Amino acid sequence: MALKGLDIFKLSPKKNCKECGSPTCMAFSMKVAQGAADISACPYFSEEAKATLMEATAPPMKTIKVGAGEKEIALGGETVLFRHEKTFVSKTRYAVALCSGMDDAEIEAKLANISKVDYDRIGERMYVEMVYVNYDPAAGADKYLDLVKKAAGLNRVLVLGCQDAEVAKAAVELVKADKPILNGADASNYEAMSAVATEAGVVLGVTGANMEETYETIKKLEALGNKNLIVDVGVTSIKEAYKTAVLLRRTAIKDGDRSCGYPSLVQANVLAKGDLHMQAALASLFTMKYGSVIVMEEMNYAQALPLYGLRQNVFTDPQKPMKVEPGIYAINGADENSICLTTVDFALTYFVVSGELERSGVPCNLIISDAGGLSVLTAWAAGKLSANTIAKYFAEADIEGKVKNRTLVIPGKVAVLKGEIEAKLPGWNIVVGPTEAVQLVKFLKDMQG
């Protein structure tokens, strides 16, 4: 975070001795802020003041890495509160919870289910990236260790939820090479837990009954030298969890309090136990407001489809449109003889158009060419959707070799291109489609009829 001259001035000796070469301490402070002078040019700045300034220039929120090798995930590292200010850095990750208190059948079912949601959306793999393994003391340590081993087989980043330092030590020992999170430190056990985490070199999750208590424990952990932390926003209530998630982020970013600058973990599975729809609501809420890891009882497609879509939307670069890959998208079981339609690669256009085409039930080939990720009219105006660009793409991608049908529907908004496309793509029957995607269903049905 850039320091303002005023922040430096407040710590300056305010003697106006001119020994640094500047006429006043204020002028000197401004030069330091601009990088035009080094603070060491002033002989009177106290060491303490210098340390404060160093601290203030460090990033407000730590980037915490979990998981090893290809599975490594970065959490936190955010620099803003709102996505329109600057792109968010680390997307929210979702975990499914297992507990050693569950019976074997339930555990087996969960283990099998975790891999179920796994699909691609605009070039991003959507799946459950983490598994939360909770320790139930009543079920005993052995069962827990057994479960940790099983969970490790899923090849996901693990979060070990365990407040018993001894059991935690044994569990971490089993999987420490995979860099799990050990979640379970609080005011009562932080010293022992911190020792386990530090020794194994893993991230420690810390929590408390409320924001205030959690903060005090963070301070104590920092005093022990442990800053490799993630904050569990707690399970006291949804309200308190939300407060903690928001205050951590805001206090770190806005007020520069580094002790709040850690990623967060939200146990939606506990906050809304047994209510999958409420967990869906909370997953959405905490994806919007500052959850780094969100734990669910399960992740089914109903929950996942909107959630991963939302995450993809929220974590995009506000300056950069989302694009889909150019290519032939076969819809409703289309083959080489099915009618062809074309539109731009702007993700939003693609989704709306492909959604309507699916709704029509008509088999068709949606041909997407590279239009710079712009919408139809914008792409046309920028020269990125023209008879030339379409003809060029058809040649490059060998569309004529792949599709036998020779009818191509173009977006109604670029009806003016019809003649030019006909000239560039001889042998094709160019048809002007509707101007809005919603009219596609009727359009295709009319065409068939």
Add this chain to the structure above:
Amino acid sequence: MPFNAKSGKFNASINVVEIGTGDKKIKIGGENVLPFYTFDAPVENAPKVGIEITDFGLEHEPDCVKKYYEGCATVVDMAKKAAEMEGVDFLSIRLEGGDPNGANKSTEELVQLVKEVAEAVDLPLVVCGSKNVEKDAELLAKAAEALDGKNAVLLSAREENYKAVGAAAGLAYKQLVGAESAVDINLAKQLNVLLTQLGVDGKSIVMNVGSAAAGYGFEYVVSTMDRIKAAALGQGDTTLQMPIITPVASEVWGVKEAIASEADMPEWGDQEERGIDMEVETAAAVLASGSNAVILKHPVSVATVSKMIKALM
């Protein structure tokens, strides 16, 4: 050093708008903090949840919604049943059939229906138009007249028809005017300015700043709402301090994740569950961005979102 949170309370606040009359009337807005930031300052009026029915009754509803209205023969029956459902704060009737490019039902027919619904239920009412701007100019103006004294929201006045809708709803019959812009903050502001210049009291305007289903360009919705709240609260921009009401149902019950049948997408599983979660997650996200009210369709979504709001207040 104990934790000492700085308050994120603003000096400006969102207008309080009262909808409906009598015991069931609701208040939205009034907050001087970001959504659900009750730790910064008390939020007096919790966001509200509305349930949507249309003039087509059960005809166009997905099967998973139909079953909740079993035994309802008419739209009025549905309205009565909807009003009794858990978590419902207000009723929204969407006059879809008015669209000249669709069923093209007459204004008289639809206004008559609105009247009957208003007489049958005592919940606050939101009347959504046909989405055709010419038709809505007439339809919503007449609906405003028919609902005289009900303090209802006419959703919506758009750039093309704000004069007709604003004059009837805002001036002649003192209803509440819903100003609609499609994820365009400058237009959102401009419409409020135009409506107030027309003479409509700024305190009787609510905004529909546009929405999208989660995953469908929702980033624009988030940033539009974030920036509106930043201007309204942070910059004290009085032309943007109107509460936001977001129709979610009409966005989500059209996307394939919500409506594709299980037969078509077997790996996706139960269609009803998908519809509900799409609606619940989209609603939670628009509420987190600053909507003061959402309009939903599925009774389980309504109950869930209402419960989430209560848990956060």
Add this chain to the structure above:
Amino acid sequence: MAKFVTIGERIHCISPVIRKAMAERDPEPILKRAKEQLDAGATYLDVNIGPAESDGEDLMKWAVQLLQSNFDNVPLALDTANKKAIEAGISVYNRAKGKPIVNSADAGGRIENIDLAAANDAIVIALCSAEGIAADNDERMMHCQNMLERGLSLGMEPTDLWFDPLFLVVKGMQDKQMEVLEAIKMFSDMGLNSTGGLSNNSNGMPKHIRPIMDSALVAMAMMQGLTSAIVNPCDLRLMETIKSCDIFKNNTLYADSYLEI
């Protein structure tokens, strides 16, 4: 960033109409000028009662209550050399729409007005001069630092000191104009607020030229980070320029009707 703050300067005892109204406690002429300025888009109104050595306290109280009760607690800048009058004005001042502004302190004989502002949780306009205009920006910034230190030591928020570089008249000091603008940039880089009697630049120029010079200067000064100015809000060209600059600076959200609001 916050919107540019315009402080309307037209309630000033130098005007014969206002001087007479103040002497006779006649509300009408004062209310008329207040309304004109507020309609034109002023945020704050400056109330200059002159030296008012004999009845300053009573007069300032009267003026504050008159304006605030008629215009929804409009925020005011209390402008007089009489400290007791400022204190009296603040004692009846309603803060609902903004803190009172003490107009003004300097780094010389009037530095104690900073103490007055600090004691009353008010904003203070801090003229970067002591005895006479600062010779250069080194001197300006020295004054700025002294006043800032004093304010901070008394517990003021740094943003409650609005530094005035002192705008200079073009006819006579044309070669010093860029220095004033550079001083504004320095305040801004420090995260400080600034203000000033901007129209001083065009003193002595023909009437039809002044709005042109004033609006050109305000645009340049806003680019440098000026956060406020004491101006005649009834100058349409100037106000349009300020509103347009607020759009470019992202201080207000654009709408086609932005000039009308």
